[in-house]
Amino acid sequence: MAPSYKLTYFDGRGLAETSRFLFKYGGIEFEDVRIKKEEWPQWKEKFAFGQVPVLEHEGKQVGQSIAIARYLAKKVKLAGNDDWENLEIDAIVDTINDLRLKLVPIFYEQDEAKKKALIEVVSKESFPYYLPRLETVVKKNNGHFALGRLTWADFYFATISPVFDFFTGSDTLADYPTLKAAREKVNEIPAIKKWIETRPKTDF
Amino acid sequence: MMEGACIKRTRKSINIFNTTEEMAPAYKLTYFPVEALAEPIRFLFSYGGIEFEDFRFDRENWPQMKPNMPFGQVPVLEHNGKVAHQSIAMARYAAKKAKLVGNDEWEDLEIDAIVDTVNDLRQKIALYHYEADAAVKESRKEPLFKETLPYYLQRLDAVVKANNGHLALGKLTWADLYFVAILKYLNSMCGGNDILADYPNLTALKNTVLELPAIKTWVEKRPNTDM
Numbered sequence: 019m020a021p022s023y024k025l026t027y028f029d030g031r032g033l034a035e036t037s038r039f040l041f042k043y044g045g046i047e048f049e050d051v052r053i054k055k056e057e058w059p060q061w062k063e064k065f066a067f068g069q070v071p072v073l074e075h076e077g078k079q080v081g082q083s084i085a086i087a088r089y090l091a092k093k094v095k096l097a098g099n100d101d102w103e104n105l106e107i108d109a110i111v112d113t114i115n116d117l118r119l120k121l122v123p124i125f126y127e128q129d130e131a132k133k134k135a136l137i138e139v140v141s142k143e144s145f146p147y148y149l150p151r152l153e154t155v156v157k158k159n160n161g162h163f164a165l166g167r168l169t170w171a172d173f174y175f176a177t178i179s180p181v182f183d184f185f186t187g188s189d190t191l192a193d194y195p196t197l198k199a200a201r202e203k204v205n206e207i208p209a210i211k212k213w214i215e216t217r218p219k220t221d222f
Numbered sequence: 223m224m225e226g227a228c229i230k231r232t233r234k235s236i237n238i239f240n241t242t243e244e245m246a247p248a249y250k251l252t253y254f255p256v257e258a259l260a261e262p263i264r265f266l267f268s269y270g271g272i273e274f275e276d277f278r279f280d281r282e283n284w285p286q287m288k289p290n291m292p293f294g295q296v297p298v299l300e301h302n303g304k305v306a307h308q309s310i311a312m313a314r315y316a317a318k319k320a321k322l323v324g325n326d327e328w329e330d331l332e333i334d335a336i337v338d339t340v341n342d343l344r345q346k347i348a349l350y351h352y353e354a355d356a357a358v359k360e361s362r363k364e365p366l367f368k369e370t371l372p373y374y375l376q377r378l379d380a381v382v383k384a385n386n387g388h389l390a391l392g393k394l395t396w397a398d399l400y401f402v403a404i405l406k407y408l409n410s411m412c413g414g415n416d417i418l419a420d421y422p423n424l425t426a427l428k429n430t431v432l433e434l435p436a437i438k439t440w441v442e443k444r445p446n447t448d449m
Contacts, residue, residue, distance in 0.1 A: 068373075088334060101319070109312075113307075
């Protein structure tokens with residue numbers, strides 16, 4: 019039988035990897051559809067807002083990477099136990115995403131000199147603002163990003179922080195051992211470790 | 223003073239200290255003195271009949287307050303001695319309390335996805351509005367108004383048409399209140415015009431939400447601000 023879930027994204031880890039981790043963690047089968055760059059123009063118009071990742075299930079299609087991750091987290095029991103706990107998880111996920119959004123202009127900048135200038139601003143302002151504060155959160159939460167225990171916020175950071183490296187060309191967490199350890203903790207989960215070993219090797 | 227010999231006793235209990243004792247609301251929402259990103263939370267608490275303290279600080283106090291805020295941002299929500307942040311996360315929480323969420327996890331995913339899409343549009347508008355460099359800002363104007371806004375608004379209008387006048391699930395959800403609550407902010411960032419002028423289904427949705435009794439009451443009583 020075909021898996022009941024289909025996840026469509028570019029051929030890379032990027033913003034879909036959080037969901038792939040969650041599927042693997044929960045042992046939920048999914049069809050991992052990857053669109054090659056040259057094929058994207060034909061695919062784009064099939065999606066309501068022209069974006070991926072998109073999750074399909076029982077004939078329905080939905081976009082937005084964080085919304086999809088939140089849905090899967092509930093399925094694999096990595097969400098909170100009540101509304102306030104889920105608010106705490108949601109808030110730290112959105113904060114990590116805010117940091118990612120500060121880096122996005124780097125990706126789209128074609129001019130090398132301007133690109134370098136953008137990377138410098140991020141390195142001098144955004145990272146020193148967000149990363150120490152995220153470290154404080156993790157220290158207060160027993161090595162996790164929320165609720166003092168493993169939640170999908172940990173998975174979100176583990177899969178989005180490598181995107182920072184991709185944008186800047188540097189090891190973002192080099193000076194942040196607590197954050198690196200939090201990421202490693204996720205990567206060492208047996209189902210995740212196995213996925214990392216067997217997943218397609220891609221540039222991003 | 224007294225018009226007759228009788229003192230009328232009403233059913234209300236007699237308050238001998240002549241004071242009114244009120245419990246502070248369980249929720250305190252802190253934000254700038256504007257609608258913008260706190261307004262969805264205000265709409266949702268109002269819709270749910272949930273009392274909240276709507277604290278709006280003076281802008282000149284912000285520099286001292288900022289270091290004490292989680293990640294230096296507002297709005298924040300205080301409840302039971304805890305402080306939460308991130309406007310959409312808090313709106314989702316308020317929506318659960320106000321019972322404007324889905325009936326299952328997939329329904330909640332559909333609502334979340336359209337809210338995030340509306341937020342994507344907000345971010346793209348903000349990238350134009352808040353740009354400090356005048357030349358860069360001017361270069362972003364035409365792509366925003368000729369491409370980005372029509373791209374999103376046409377598709378959102380189509381979603382509302384296909385969903386019985388709503389943004390998700392064919393019925394009223396917090397996605398509808400979220401969208402309408404930030405409209406004044408979006409319009410002000412776009413230079414003050416009504417960005418929904420050419421979009422009849424979105425305009426009808428705006429009216430639907432504004433006509434909800436609890437929202438109508440809130441809009442009439444809230445401070446009047448430009449954004």
